[in-house]
Amino acid sequence: MSYTIALNFEDGVSRFIQCNVNEKVLDAAYRQKINLPMDCSDGVCGTCKCRCESGQFDLGDDYLDDALSDEEREQQMVLTCQMVPESDCVINVPMASSLCKTAQQRWTTTVAKVEQLSPTTVELTLDCDEAAEVNFLSGQYINLSVPQGDVTRAYSFSSCPGTAPLTFLIRNVPDGAMSHYLTQQAKPGDTMTIAGPQGSFYLREVTRPLLLLAGGTGLAPLLSILHSVNQQGITTPIHLLYGVSRDDDRVKCDVLTAFTEKLAQFDYQLCVSDPHSSEPLKGHVTDHIRPELLHNGDVDIYLCGPPPMVDAVMIWLNAQGVTPAHFYYEKFTPQVAQVSV
Ligand SMILES: Cc1cc2nc3c(=O)[nH]c(=O)nc-3n(C[C@H](O)[C@H](O)[C@H](O)COP(=O)(O)OP(=O)(O)OC[C@H]3O[C@@H](n4cnc5c(N)ncnc54)[C@H](O)[C@@H]3O)c2cc1C
Numbered sequence: 001m002s003y004t005i006a007l008n009f010e011d012g013v014s015r016f017i018q019c020n021v022n023e024k025v026l027d028a029a030y031r032q033k034i035n036l037p038m039d040c041s042d043g044v045c046g047t048c049k050c051r052c053e054s055g056q057f058d059l060g061d062d063y064l065d066d067a068l069s070d071e072e073r074e075q076q077m078v079l080t081c082q083m084v085p086e087s088d089c090v091i092n093v094p095m096a097s098s099l100c101k102t103a104q105q106r107w108t109t110t111v112a113k114v115e116q117l118s119p120t121t122v123e124l125t126l127d128c129d130e131a132a133e134v135n136f137l138s139g140q141y142i143n144l145s146v147p148q149g150d151v152t153r154a155y156s157f158s159s160c161p162g163t164a165p166l167t168f169l170i171r172n173v174p175d176g177a178m179s180h181y182l183t184q185q186a187k188p189g190d191t192m193t194i195a196g197p198q199g200s201f202y203l204r205e206v207t208r209p210l211l212l213l214a215g216g217t218g219l220a221p222l223l224s225i226l227h228s229v230n231q232q233g234i235t236t237p238i239h240l241l242y243g244v245s246r247d248d249d250r251v252k253c254d255v256l257t258a259f260t261e262k263l264a265q266f267d268y269q270l271c272v273s274d275p276h277s278s279e280p281l282k283g284h285v286t287d288h289i290r291p292e293l294l295h296n297g298d299v300d301i302y303l304c305g306p307p308p309m310v311d312a313v314m315i316w317l318n319a320q321g322v323t324p325a326h327f328y329y330e331k332f333t334p335q336v337a338q339v340s341v
Pocket residue numbers: 141153154155156157168169170171172173174175176177178179180199217218220221306330331332333334335336
């Protein structure tokens with residue numbers, strides 16, 4: 001038996017290691033060729049101090065207060081040379097991955113399916129022989145190379161971590177490199193390279209109601225989050241507001257409806273900004289965030305979409321005078337300058 005430990009490095013790279021029962025995180029990482037910061041390895045110097053974002057663990061009491069104070073411990077700081085996981089954990093490492101002699105991973109995948117879900121959205125399904133190794137935290141993204149091109153683009157997983165195949169929701173941008181490939185050239189069997197996972201937008205431990213806000217294909221990481229919530233059997237109230245520009249842009253409503261049946265406390269609303277929409281809710285997501293969805297601030301908000309939508313929601317939230325317990329967001333910023341993986 002072993003636990004899966006996600007190591008999130010300062011440069012956004014995530015690596016996953018397996019930690020055996022009674023094994024210390026520092027030792028498990030080293031065994032898997034990741035040199036986490038360390039000096040004494042004995043709970044004395046504090047060099048291995050990291051922050052444990054989620055999970056249960058035992059730190060023992062064989063370390064010095066100088067290395068880790070009670071106050072730091074309360075702030076979820078840990079010494080990886082002392083930390084013995086008792087569940088899967090997520091650990092933030094305050095150092096770039098390259099300094100720990102590691103980097104993002106790459107895999108060769110095969111296109112299983114490319115489906116035009118709407119005029120503006122394509123669903124890409126990738127098979128990977130090493131699918132079990134392609135681990136990620138729900139909400140994270142990978143860099144996907146355009147075949148025979150010299151560019152990569154970032155895409156958030158819409159599938160559930162640890163399951164095959166890998167799926168993505170991709171906006172069809174006129175004249176876009178990836179958009180052109182997916183709509184004009186892609187066919188099952190094509191090879192695509194993925195590199196990652198990356199990103200600090202991922203589902204944290206759920207301890208209070210969630211408000212999920214999606215704009216367009218920003219729905220992708222929130223679908224992945226819903227899959228994880230369902231897998232973990234989480235029962236806190238979850239509300240999703242999904243905004244699109246036109247009726248034609250609506251995708252995956254069948255999947256969202258299925259989640260309302262699987263998750264007792266989940267519901268979602270769709271709003272369309274086109275005033276001629278056939279949907280009852282028209283306008284932007286900010287027009288439909290009712291006060292009760294903010295739970296007087298006792299809420300964790302996850303927001304994802306194109307930069308103008310994310311900015312508009314942030315401005316709106318600031319104006320409400322309610323500070324959510326946690327607020328996480330991902331902007332789908334265009335990356336025209338990136339080179340191949
Ligand atoms: C962390 C992260 C995660 C992302 N995840 C997703 C995802 O899950 N799904 C998804 O659809 N996108 C996602 N994106 C955006 C994605 O990486 C690409 O930027 C997008 O798919 C366009 O790629 P392209 O090659 O088709 O167009 P490009 O060749 O990059 O762009 C062609 C032209 O269109 C412009 N352009 C690019 N995007 C837009 C846009 N949205 N609106 C208007 N003009 C645009 C560019 O500036 C350029 O002039 C993500 C971006 C980031 C940073």
